[in-house]
């Protein structure tokens with residue numbers, strides 16, 4: 001929501017996509033999501049830049065070599081998913097919020113550069129549920145309300161210290177109803 005409040009053009013584009021599918025007299029629903037590619041791309045871009053789990057822990061099951069370093073069996077390692085998802089060698093304009101980058105498909109996690117849910121055998125088992133909730137919630141918030149922040153037009157999106165990737169100042173924003181589906 002913070003990215004959308006800061007970027008009225010992207011907000012408008014998403015709302016236009018939703019309106020084009022739902023029309024003006026019904027609430028967006030889960031079965032619409034398959035016809036909302038920009039919404040799906042936007043949710044992925046949010047998860048890339050604002051991952052809830054920036055560090056993923058692992059324990060080496062055997063001696064191995066990582067980037068030339070010898071790592072002993074049973075060593076605990078932290079995978080910096082935050083850094084991988086902002087790595088300029090892997091992403092064009094990595095710090096830019098650009099949902100379009102996901103419109104071409106791919107990035108289903110198998111290439112290990114898009115890691116909001118980790119990956120491999122211990123990857124998050126809840127991710128399809130998360131996508132379902134995020135798609136429908138985000139779509140409804142954009143379809144039904146205009147959003148404003150209290151002081152000025154811009155939200156500070158800097159990440160706080162800690163293991164959850166939360167925003168430094170929590171987001172405080174105000175909705176104005178634009179559409180009453182009930």
Ligand code: HEM
Pocket residue numbers: 051052053056057115116117118119120121122123124125126127129130
């Ligand atoms: C935005 C929400 C969520 C995020 C960002 C998230 C992220 C993650 C991450 C990064 C991991 C570690 C993956 C790895 O080690 O490679 C994980 C593991 C896990 N997640 Fe989620 N998760 C979310 C929601 C959920 C939900 C809703 C469920 C259950 C319904 C769930 C169930 C699990 C379980 C069981 C594991 C451990 C898997 C294992 O160790 O084999 N998660 N999640």
